[in-house]
Amino acid sequence: MPPFGSRVVNLRIPGPTPCPPDVLQAAAGQMLNHRGPEFGAILRRVTDGLNWVFGTTRDVLSITTSGTGGLEAAVVNTLSPGDRVLAVSIGSFGDRFGNIAAAYGADVQWYKTEWGEAADPAEIARRLDADPAITAVLVTHNETSTGVTNPLQAIAAEVRKRDRLILVDGVSSVSSIPCPVEEWGLDVVVSGSQKGWMVPPGLAFVYLSDRAWAAYERSRMPKFYFDAKRHRDALERNQNPWTPALSVYFALDKAFELMRAEGLDRIYARHREVAAYTRERVKAMGLKLVPVDERYASDTVTAVWWPEGVDGRALARRAREEFGVVLGGGQGKLEGKIFRVGHMGWVRQEDVRDALDVVERLLSEARAAASA
Structure with a gap:
């Protein structure tokens, strides 16, 4: 250590x-022009690495913020005030995800298990069938407060059968536990750099499906810093819309070398x-x-x-x-x-x-x- x-x-x-020491050494690199071609090349490599791990051909967004900021981005880019959502909570971070939606005016319906239990896909299906007004499901893949991993693939299957959005907190799972976003039909998935990615805190990674981008067009929640379209448009130019956490990008670029070598x-x-x-x-x-x-x-x-x-x-x-x-x-x-x-x-x-x-x-x- x-x-x-x-x-x-x-x-x-x-x-x-x-x-890893190599990652820390990379993070100590000198600052450079975040609008220049050198950083653009790093951002492109990092984005390709994110796409590889998430299991998508769609570019994953990287935002300078914490994992919680990534969850806020998931909410504000796909929902509107008054939208009824089902928040599936099996612990502290499930509560946080639902509370973020509530803070922005969503009508949050709760499905809470006892701490230590996983969510039941059949119960989620029952609640969706009983309330057709629910537009989205918020769920934590891996709940670090209790050490429990939800059966996300089965949950996603029930949600997709009923044509609702599924927003996933994958902060402590993606890169360490399989979570192939396209294969499982997930709409929004968030992860954080300080978890399994082997780099310091400072970046959140946000995947949005085509369904999520369609929801973005309908979304009426306020957004500026976390506006996904601003990030997508900037990424097309190999840039971030705002000043990025350069040192964390340097570290992540090196971390992907290690991850690809291991497989x-x-x-x-x-x-x-x-x-x-x-x-x-x-x-x-x-x-x-x-x-x-x-x-x-x-x-x-x-x-x-x-x-x-x-x-x-x-x-x-x-x-x-x-x-x-x-x-x-x-x-x-x-x-x-x-x-x-x-x-x-x-x-x-x-x-x-x-x-x-x-x-x-x-x-x-x-x-x-x-x-x-």
Whole structure:
């Protein structure tokens, strides 16, 4: 893992994720003219890489913003105030997606599961059949707050059968978990640079289908910075409409070299293997996974319940301060009750092993102290 100050930190949060040294070196490059041909060539290569990973022949937009900004772009470019939408939430980030739509005046209908559960495609179909006024479905592919991956392909099939738009938060899935946007019939898919792409925060990636572009023409939500047409028109000239995060583009250009060398199939397999190792290891420690059904456990983040009687915050603090292992904590109603192990992007099994060795040691000490 890269150095932080004078220490080596094993960063095991679900984003921002560690970056390879070559990527960090690329990010340190000198600034250049963002309207000149040199950056235009970088933007074209990066866009080709995005199209490759998303699985599309249509150019994916890259916007200087966070993943949340990308979700806002998804909403304002396809919806209008008063549109009825179904927000499918299985955790904190599903709530956020729906709340963004509500903030812009959408009539949000909620389908919420218990945290730890995946959404049921049949229930989504039932709700769409019961309410023909629903125009779009908002869904999180991979919910990092609970470590659960929704059955997106099956959900998308039900949505498309009923001719509704499907807007997908793929912030922590695309590039690490298969999400072929055209093959699955997805309309808008958003990802963020700080997750599986192995680069720093600063860019959101937004795919829009032909159906989404048709919805753009009908959309009446206010938009300026996130206006997708401004970004598409600029991209046709190999530019951004606004000043871009040049350093993140430099990093992403290098990251795509590494990703192409490894290959998408191997990248996905590596994530599956590391995730399976993580789950088996925590279960062997006598710990319980947050996902209710392990079939839907995420390949990019593992969420684990702290044992009863253990001060999880104190253990996580010791892991960070004494061993340089930084774990993700719980969000919302799970704060202090769970820890999360991020394993996406530039990650090997050894990175997770070392982190879990520390967790196991600290838990053993805590249990021994409790029984003394």
